[in-house]
Amino acid sequence: MTSSYSQPRLAALYDVENPGRWDQDFYLALAVELGAGDVVDLGCGTGVLAVDLAARGMRVTGVDPAAAMLDLARLRPGAQRVTWCHGDAAELRTAAADLVVMSGHVAQLFEADDDWEQALRHVRRALRPVGHLAFEMRDPAAQAWRGWTREATHEVLAHPDGGRYEAWVEVVQETSDTTGTTVVLHGHTVLPDGEHLVTPETLRFRSRERLVTDLASAGLVGLQTWGDWDRSPVGSGTLELIVLAGVDGG
Numbered sequence: 001m002t003s004s005y006s007q008p009r010l011a012a013l014y015d016v017e018n019p020g021r022w023d024q025d026f027y028l029a030l031a032v033e034l035g036a037g038d039v040v041d042l043g044c045g046t047g048v049l050a051v052d053l054a055a056r057g058m059r060v061t062g063v064d065p066a067a068a069m070l071d072l073a074r075l076r077p078g079a080q081r082v083t084w085c086h087g088d089a090a091e092l093r094t095a096a097a098d099l100v101v102m103s104g105h106v107a108q109l110f111e112a113d114d115d116w117e118q119a120l121r122h123v124r125r126a127l128r129p130v131g132h133l134a135f136e137m138r139d140p141a142a143q144a145w146r147g148w149t150r151e152a153t154h155e156v157l158a159h160p161d162g163g164r165y166e167a168w169v170e171v172v173q174e175t176s177d178t179t180g181t182t183v184v185l186h187g188h189t190v191l192p193d194g195e196h197l198v199t200p201e202t203l204r205f206r207s208r209e210r211l212v213t214d215l216a217s218a219g220l221v222g223l224q225t226w227g228d229w230d231r232s233p234v235g236s237g238t239l240e241l242i243v244l245a246g247v248d249g250g
Contacts, residue, residue: 004187004199005045011068013189016128016157017167021231022138023103024049029138030134030244031058033039034097040126042089043106045103046080047073052082061085063092089119100126102135108203111182113214116204120218127247133220140181142204144239145171148185163192172200179210208234208241215245222246 005011005220031053034095038197041050044062052131054060055078055118056160063075063085070084085091092100099121110116123133138144149194173184189197206214223245227238234241 004201005069005148005200006066007197008071008094009069009191010187010189010197010199011046011072012160013073013157013165014069016160017155018104024052026229026242027101027103027134028052028056031099031101032056034099034109034132036132038097038099038128040092040097040100042092042100042102042123043070043104043109043159044073044084044103047076047079047084048104049080049083049101051076054078059083060095061092063087063089085120089122089126092122094125096129097126097209098131100131100133102133105136107135107137108205111202111204116206117214117217120214120220124219124247129247131155132244132246133215134238134244137211138205138239139234141208142239143181145174145181145183145203145205146187150188151249153181159192161192165192166190178181178207180204180206213242215243216248219230219248220245221248 002061005014019119021083027049036058038059039053041062044050044064047062050060050062061083062073065088070086073079074084110119148169148171150168150170154165169185169187171183171185175182184202187199187201210224215223225234225241227234227240
């Protein structure tokens with residue numbers, strides 16, 4: 001699982017480019033609803049959700065493979081309430097979590113099926129007998145990436161260190177099969193000093209049917225899927241596959 005935000009100069013821009021709270025508020029409410037005491041934020045990024053969960057009294061572990069993102073997370077107010085871990089799902093402790101969350105479309109970063117399936121097995125190992133996994137992925141049926149062009153995504157934003165910078169993405173390759181679509185995109189960032197950074201990223205959008213199969217193979221069942229953060233059903237016009245699965249036999 002890799003991300004362009006592993007670069008410190010780009011990690012510093014993550015919160016500027018992703019100001020929305022729809023997913024964080026959804027997962028906060030879900031954690032409270034499930035009565036989760038121990039929560040793992042897998043792919044925690046700059047720690048917004050992890051810190052908010054900890055502020056609600058939950059014992060939270062934030063895990064991320066990008067050291068640059070964790071450096072920022074540790075500086076966030078309230079970060080001392082969270083246990084931060086540099087790594088991936090393999091680092092999760094066995095039977096230690098009531099809820100594992102993957103927010104921010106982290107699940108799309110698992111390009112290879114083997115890596116995705118192994119991550120799910122690690123999550124299953126980390127969950128207690130009545131534990132849950134929650135995550136979201138863009139529904140491949142909606143083909144949202146068709147709108148990821150320079151013209152549609154170009155923004156001029158305030159840089160945290162002063163000045164303005166430009167950012168946009170554009171898809172350079174799309175490959176589909178019976179279980180989903182893989183998209184290669186280039187992220188462009190023009191810093192205030194004029195330096196132009198181009199970072200490639202590969203995303204895998206798996207179909208709901210494939211997600212059901214993969215989760216069941218890992219021992220995660222009882223699947224619920226929503227098409228938006230208001231828990232509306234998946235259907236024509238919805239963009240997301242928001243998933244909640246439980247431990248098989250729990």
